[in-house]
Amino acid sequence: MKISDMHHVSLAVNDVEEAKHFYGTLLEFPELKRPDFDFPGAWYQVGNSQLHLIQNKKAETLRSENKIDSRDGHFAIRVDDYNKTVEFLQGKGIEIVQKPHSKSGFAQIFCMDPSNNLIEFNVDQMDLNGKE
Template sequence: MIEVQQIHHVSLAVTDIERAKRFYREILCLEEIDRPNFGFPGAWYQIGSQQLHLIVYPEAKTLRGTNELSSREGHFAFRVKSYDETLRWFKEKGVTIYENPTSKSGFAQIFVADPDGNLIELNTEQ
């Protein structure tokens, strides 16, 4: 039997690492950590005990080709401290969002897309 302990990391394909790093640093406020030299561009971020890995791979089949927001598309979620502060931050930065403060999931949700269309949910308890 497999006994999964936790998610270690999520990897996302991106097309332009500098553009992606600006988004994850300036919009999502993540701090980059050291990454081994794999011979291709990318970036790693520590988020609690998990990591986010960005990999430059323009041929990836997972690139959506759109920044259209939908809660039903594949995505990953960050838990944030404050829904209202997160919402205010995105609005100040001019980030396009999809709000779902009364989701049936029990989470108050905000969805954003990175520059390559990767969907990210930010949520809090309702």
């Protein structure tokens, strides 16, 4: 098997309209045309990959706790500038947890969507001040 890229990540959400506000309006992810499935959802472009949201209130993947814990399942998005990402998220009123000196080697910023799905934004720790 030869892997070329990650195509998409699918997340269960409680309320697709609330999730669309978070991902489309607050995070400003570009929304993609989605096939006319028989269930609510939304698709977004995230770099070279896609994020697929599926409204499913009974999904086993939904977390009941609304506390940001970086050890919980999450997906990560590489960003160009750590500090600008912190400013952007805080400017949108999104609660974040910062881990600029994580043992992972990534400077990490964690946040949560309205359905308690965790998202990590990161840069290589050597790029903490962003790319010049």
